[in-house]
Amino acid sequence: MSTVNLSAEQVRSTIERARGTALTLGIVGLIVWATGLFTHRDLAFQGYHFAYVFWAGLGIGCLGMALLVHVVRGKWGQPLVRIFEAGAQTLVPFMIIFFVPILLGMHSIFEWSHPEAVRNDPIIAFKAKYYLNLPFFLVRMALYFALWGYLTYLMVRSSSQQDAAQDPIEAEFISRQRMTPAALGIPFYVLAVTFFSVDMSMSLQPHWFSTMYGFIFATGFGLTAMALATLLVLLWREVPPYKGLVHFEFRRDWGNLLFTMTVFWSYVSFSQLLIIYSGNLPEETSFYLRRNMGGWHPVSWLIVIFHFFVPFFLLLAPRTKRIPRQLILGAVILLAIRVIEMFWEIKPAFSEVFSISLYDVAAFVGLGGLWFWAMFSNLLKRPLLPQNEPRLQEVPHAH
Amino acid sequence: MAHAAVVSRVYGIMAEFDSPEALIEAARRTRVEGYRRFDCYTPFPIHGLTDAMGVREAKVPWTVFICGLIGALFGFGLQVYTSAIDYPLNVGGRDFISWPYFIPITFECMVLFAAFGAFIGMLAYNGLPAPYHPVFNVPQFVRASVDRFFLCIEARDPKFDPERTRTFLQSLNPISISEVEA
Numbered sequence: 001m002s003t004v005n006l007s008a009e010q011v012r013s014t015i016e017r018a019r020g021t022a023l024t025l026g027i028v029g030l031i032v033w034a035t036g037l038f039t040h041r042d043l044a045f046q047g048y049h050f051a052y053v054f055w056a057g058l059g060i061g062c063l064g065m066a067l068l069v070h071v072v073r074g075k076w077g078q079p080l081v082r083i084f085e086a087g088a089q090t091l092v093p094f095m096i097i098f099f100v101p102i103l104l105g106m107h108s109i110f111e112w113s114h115p116e117a118v119r120n121d122p123i124i125a126f127k128a129k130y131y132l133n134l135p136f137f138l139v140r141m142a143l144y145f146a147l148w149g150y151l152t153y154l155m156v157r158s159s160s161q162q163d164a165a166q167d168p169i170e171a172e173f174i175s176r177q178r179m180t181p182a183a184l185g186i187p188f189y190v191l192a193v194t195f196f197s198v199d200m201s202m203s204l205q206p207h208w209f210s211t212m213y214g215f216i217f218a219t220g221f222g223l224t225a226m227a228l229a230t231l232l233v234l235l236w237r238e239v240p241p242y243k244g245l246v247h248f249e250f251r252r253d254w255g256n257l258l259f260t261m262t263v264f265w266s267y268v269s270f271s272q273l274l275i276i277y278s279g280n281l282p283e284e285t286s287f288y289l290r291r292n293m294g295g296w297h298p299v300s301w302l303i304v305i306f307h308f309f310v311p312f313f314l315l316l317a318p319r320t321k322r323i324p325r326q327l328i329l330g331a332v333i334l335l336a337i338r339v340i341e342m343f344w345e346i347k348p349a350f351s352e353v354f355s356i357s358l359y360d361v362a363a364f365v366g367l368g369g370l371w372f373w374a375m376f377s378n379l380l381k382r383p384l385l386p387q388n389e390p391r392l393q394e395v396p397h398a399h
Numbered sequence: 400m401a402h403a404a405v406v407s408r409v410y411g412i413m414a415e416f417d418s419p420e421a422l423i424e425a426a427r428r429t430r431v432e433g434y435r436r437f438d439c440y441t442p443f444p445i446h447g448l449t450d451a452m453g454v455r456e457a458k459v460p461w462t463v464f465i466c467g468l469i470g471a472l473f474g475f476g477l478q479v480y481t482s483a484i485d486y487p488l489n490v491g492g493r494d495f496i497s498w499p500y501f502i503p504i505t506f507e508c509m510v511l512f513a514a515f516g517a518f519i520g521m522l523a524y525n526g527l528p529a530p531y532h533p534v535f536n537v538p539q540f541v542r543a544s545v546d547r548f549f550l551c552i553e554a555r556d557p558k559f560d561p562e563r564t565r566t567f568l569q570s571l572n573p574i575s576i577s578e579v580e581a
Contacts, residue, residue: 270502277499280491318460 009384011239019376026369033362040359045105046350047359051367052102053200054342056095058228058371060193061221062087063148065229066155067189068222070182073175075391078255079245080229082385085156086378087225092149094374098367099141106134112206121216124206131205140199144192151185154178163387171388193218204349208287210274219268223261224338231331234324241385245310252321258334259315266308291344295354299344306337340363410533410581411437411553412564413540414573419445422548425571427451429550432567436556440534440549443566451478462515474505537577551579 006012037043066084069077075085106113111124116123124132158178165171194214196366202213237246278283291300311334320326347360385392416422422439429437432454439448475498482488483495490497522528534540534551543549550573552564561578568576 270499274499274502277497280493316464320459 004382009241011236011242011384012380014239015380016375019373022369022372022376026366026373028364029369033359033366036359038333042108043357044359045108047077047357048101048105048358048363049109050343051363052098052348053346054339056372058219058224059087059090059095059223062150063091063152064189064222065225067151067182067186076250078386078389078392079233079242079250082112082379082382083229083232084225085159086375089156089378090371090374091152092145096145099347110203110291112203127206128239128353132206135280137194137199140195144196145194147188151189154181159386160382163383165388190218193221202346205287207283210272212268212351216265216272219261219265220338223265223334226261227334230258232329232330238325248322251324251327255315255321255327258330262311281316290348290352294352296348299354303337304340306333307341408581409554410579411551412568413534413537413551413577413579414551414568414571414572415539415575416548419548422550423448423451425550428571430554433558434552434556437550437552440543442544442546447490458524459520463516466516467509467513471505471509474508475501478504532578534581536580539575539577
């Protein structure tokens with residue numbers, strides 16, 4: 001079959017420029033953040049932890065979306081799947097390397113890592129005995145990343161093999177072949193995301209617990225990834241190889257998926273609130289109590305409005321999916337509120353009073369810049385669209 | 400006298416086609432010609448036909464949306480009225496208007512009303528149930544549910560003229576043309 005002419009993909013130069021900017025931003029951000037290590041050690045590590053959960057979460061979400069695309073083999077996923085795969089490839093080794101500062105800052109971040117907290121607090125002592133202790137924490141992290149890395153490797157290897165397939169029958173065979181590991185991987189993936197969110201975020205308030213937590217995070221990660229991929233492809237819609245590809249059917253599917261994920265996120269988040277509100281038990285309400293006092297209350301309402309009401313009505317309207325710029329607006333709103341939501345999940349555990357420190361911003365920009373640099377580098381290594389993919393070659397219906 | 404009576408009892412003029420493509424083309428040209436009150440009858444849904452006919456308004460989605468909003472307001476209002484105004488109820492010391500409690504029923508009422516809006520709205524806009532429809536007076540029309548495609552320009556169209564409309568339909572090369580009795 002035809003070999004790909006990479007130079008025909010003009011968007012590559014745009015991505016290369018963006019990659020350079022991202023690298024610069026990343027280095028500057030991390031340098032600014034590193035200065036905080038000498039002056040405000042706790043604040044700096046706490047800011048880094050927030051940035052890490054957000055950007056690792058984006059990579060995790062990309063992997064989840066890639067698995068989904070390879071299982072359902074829908075047409076909608078084909079223009080996005082390379083971005084999902086490139087995002088998933090940031091998990092190993094990039095996100096493992098950048099886990100080191102979390103280890104160095106354990107005592108600034110996790111209360112349960114303090115020996116005196118374990119000694120003086122029977123609840124933390126009980127949890128630390130069986131679960132929340134450093135050795136087991138590290139073993140679990142290693143398991144999550146091993147699983148994610150392995151799934152990413154299987155998906156990327158298989159889709160690269162499809163790129164090099166000799167004839168349509170072989171391509172179809174390879175495409176069907178990877179459905180099995182993708183489908184089997186999804187339950188383990190969701191379990192790993194659940195435990196990851198418990199370890200990294202729920203354990204910041206070690207007395208508190210919620211069974212909805214993992215789903216809120218898994219959905220949030222997937223939503224972030226979907227919003228980012230939609231945004232990038234829509235921004236590049238006039239440049240080859242995306243030119244002429246992003247027609248209404250794709251935009252309708254992407255808009256509807258974003259809508260679905262927004263509503264599902266709202267559903268699980270509200271369920272958590274309702275259950276805790278009904279139970280009204282002190283150890284459960286502590287989570288919302290913190291987030292409704294000390295200046296955090298407006299942030300909570302901001303999330304209710306911009307993580308549910310605004311995207312709900314915006315993405316419900318067929319008009320939004322018909323006009324690319326409106327769908328771009330929807331994706332930007334979702335990405336912005338995802339950052340705020342993650343901040344709202346994590347920061348109140350460190351600070352009862354609403355505050356954004358310089359190091360929160362610096363770490364977010366620094367790690368984010370490097371994340372984009374890594375993601376774009378992965379993206380440029382292969383053709384930007386899956387090759388030998390019949391679902392991309394179908395002629396769209398004239399609407 | 401007799402002639403005038405016949406004219407007043409005409410519902411429209413119907414053309415018969417043997418392929419979806421021919422019908423889409425006919426619908427497009429009918430719209431371009433300036434006719435607005437016409438309809439197409441097909442054995443199965445045809446992609447692109449509504450676009451060719453120039454059907455723009457989507458009344459059912461808006462009906463569903465507005466019914467959903469009314470349902471949500473009704474559900475929320477009902478709970479506020481019963482548990483905060485008519486018979487204020489202290490549940491574990493919470494506010495009378497404990498909005499998180501009210502959301503599930505608000506949501507259910509929204510879904511219920513929206514579903515009513517979709518079902519009744521669809522029937523109403525389609526003029527259903529319709530025990531009598533003039534198009535069935537044309538003998539060939541039985542094949543509209545088998546293998547033929549019909550286009551009927553209705554007499555209530557302002558541009559309708561028995562002679563000129565018939566000539567126009569003839570120019571679309573249909574299999575047959577029939578006058579539809581009202």
